[in-house]
Structures are given as C-alpha cells and as structure tokens.
Amino acid sequence: MNKLDFSGREQLYYQIYSLLFQDIMNGKYRVGDMIPAESELMESYHVSRATARKAMEMLANDGLVKKRRGIGTFVTALKPKNDLNRVISYSKKNQADSTIVSKHTVDVNIQPADDELALRLKVEVNTPLICLKRLRCADKEPSYLELNYYEYNFVPEVYNRDFSKESLRAFLKNFYNIQWSYAQQEIYSILAEEKLSDLLQVDIGSPIIQIKRVSYDINNVPREFVSTFYRADRHHLEIELSI
CATH class of the missing domain: 3.40.1410.10 (Chorismate lyase-like)
Structure with missing residues (x-):
C-alpha cells in the first residue's frame, strides 16, 4: 500500500484517486472487479470519509467505476467513441471489450x-x-x-x-x-x-x-x-x- 503525502502539496483525495487510477490502468482491477470501499480507503490511508468519497467521485466522473447501492463500486468500461460535444479524457474512452x-x-x-x-x-x-x-x-x-x-x-x-x-x-x-x-x-x-x-x-x-x-x-x-x-x-x- 502506497503512503500518502500529508505535506499539503497535493490534495489527499487526488492522491488516492491517482493511486486507484493507476491500479485500474495497470490491470490490478479489471472490468467487473469491485474496488475498495470508502471505509476501506479511510482505514488504509487514515483519511476522512469526505476525502475517500471525493476520490471515488473523481473515478466515477472519469467513467472508470460505477457504484451499485448496497453492493459496492465496480470497474466499468465504455465503448471507444468521441462525443464531439464534450472533452473526454482517455479514461472515458476505454475499450468495451478489452481487459x-x-x-x-x-x-x-x-x-x-x-x-x-x-x-x-x-x-x-x-x-x-x-x-x-x-x-x-x-x-x-x-x-x-x-x-x-x-x-x-x-x-x-x-x-x-x-x-x-x-x-x-x-x-x-x-x-x-x-x-x-x-x-x-x-x-x-x-x-x-x-x-x-x-x-x-x-x-x-x-x-x-x-x-x-x-x-x-x-x-x-x-x-x-x-x-x-x-x-x-x-x-x-x-x-x-x-x-
């Protein structure tokens, strides 16, 4: 488990987001896998629930994960397309059939x-x-x-x-x-x-x-x-x- 930098140079939620983003990109968590819950992130990184929730929201906004109420948060993927009315980051253009x-x-x-x-x-x-x-x-x-x-x-x-x-x-x-x-x-x-x-x-x-x-x-x-x-x-x- 990577440690966070508490010096204030980078927001803690962004550091957690970056670590989870890297784990998904590297294949540690694949499409359909459940990622750590907010409570697990709080315990692992010694952060508040608001910090853990913000990191999860950033992943969801990137189109990488989707929360299923009462079950957990799972890695998702989208078909490779470009909606010309939006600016979409690479993580939002993941291949639907790729692992x-x-x-x-x-x-x-x-x-x-x-x-x-x-x-x-x-x-x-x-x-x-x-x-x-x-x-x-x-x-x-x-x-x-x-x-x-x-x-x-x-x-x-x-x-x-x-x-x-x-x-x-x-x-x-x-x-x-x-x-x-x-x-x-x-x-x-x-x-x-x-x-x-x-x-x-x-x-x-x-x-x-x-x-x-x-x-x-x-x-x-x-x-x-x-x-x-x-x-x-x-x-x-x-x-x-x-x-």
Whole structure:
C-alpha cells in the first residue's frame, strides 16, 4: 500500500484517486472487479470519509467505476467513441471489450512554438512549449497517439510528471486549479505516414482520424492544444445534435 503525502502539496483525495487510477490502468482491477470501499480507503490511508468519497467521485466522473447501492463500486468500461460535444479524457474512452488498458509516454520535451502552435495557443512564435506525446493501447495493441502542448511557464510541473500513472486533465485541474470552460475541435481524415504507422502499428497509407482541439479556461484563454491520431479501425465518432 502506497503512503500518502500529508505535506499539503497535493490534495489527499487526488492522491488516492491517482493511486486507484493507476491500479485500474495497470490491470490490478479489471472490468467487473469491485474496488475498495470508502471505509476501506479511510482505514488504509487514515483519511476522512469526505476525502475517500471525493476520490471515488473523481473515478466515477472519469467513467472508470460505477457504484451499485448496497453492493459496492465496480470497474466499468465504455465503448471507444468521441462525443464531439464534450472533452473526454482517455479514461472515458476505454475499450468495451478489452481487459487491459495501458498508456505509454513516447516523449516529453520543450520546444519553441511554430506558427500553428503560436496561433492555437495565442503566444509569440518561439515561446517555450511542453510537448507531451503519449501512446494509448488496449489489450497491448496501439489505439491512438496524442500530442499535448502547453505553455511551459504556465504549467512547468507537467514536464516532470509521469502521466502514464495519472490523469493529465485531473492533474491540471487539481494542481494548477485550471477551470476549463469550453473547447473547439477540428476533424480531419488523413493517411498514416511512416512514423505514425510505426507507432500505431498500421500499414503506411492506412486511414487515420485526426482531431485537433484547443481548450479554453474560464477567462477565455487557450491553455491546451491537443492533436490526436486515432486508428480508424478502432474508433468511431458520435455526434449528438439538438433539433
């Protein structure tokens, strides 16, 4: 059992959430398994019920678990889809038929903003940006590649973290108190070139769904640019329209 850091640097509920998130991603708890109850978390980590409940609520909000009244809380999974009216974290796009979901950081670096990135994030060209490149897999098979870009001076701690073991979006919200407001997305149909085909393990020229997304905070400032490359044979898009 991992110990919590009571120094106050990170909220206790977020630390518990991160540990359970990692256990689910690593396959310790699989789809259909029951995870520790709030009372067990309270005893194991010496925290209040409110802290344990908050951690469980974060997992539920990520679509990872569902509470069954009078029975317990169980790991769930969703069919891989993208609702274009919402920004969904990777944990909400788990494969319905997979038993092991994993993610791997391919690369993290600091790079100068080119013309497109500067335009997307409304910064000057050559502004230092963090680029986080991560590969997502289901049942050990590549599912999609995600590139996240942030202004380095705004979220420098992102460069030092291992986001194969915790939720990036939850970290940004809890560590930097980023309050997201809305996002704009663009969808492209492209063909896999050599580097992309190697990472996604598809043939060169295979169809790929690319989604570019800019996320804005409550002050209408673009804080995140994400470019994601989905294998078309493993994903579909779902759009809900008001009529």
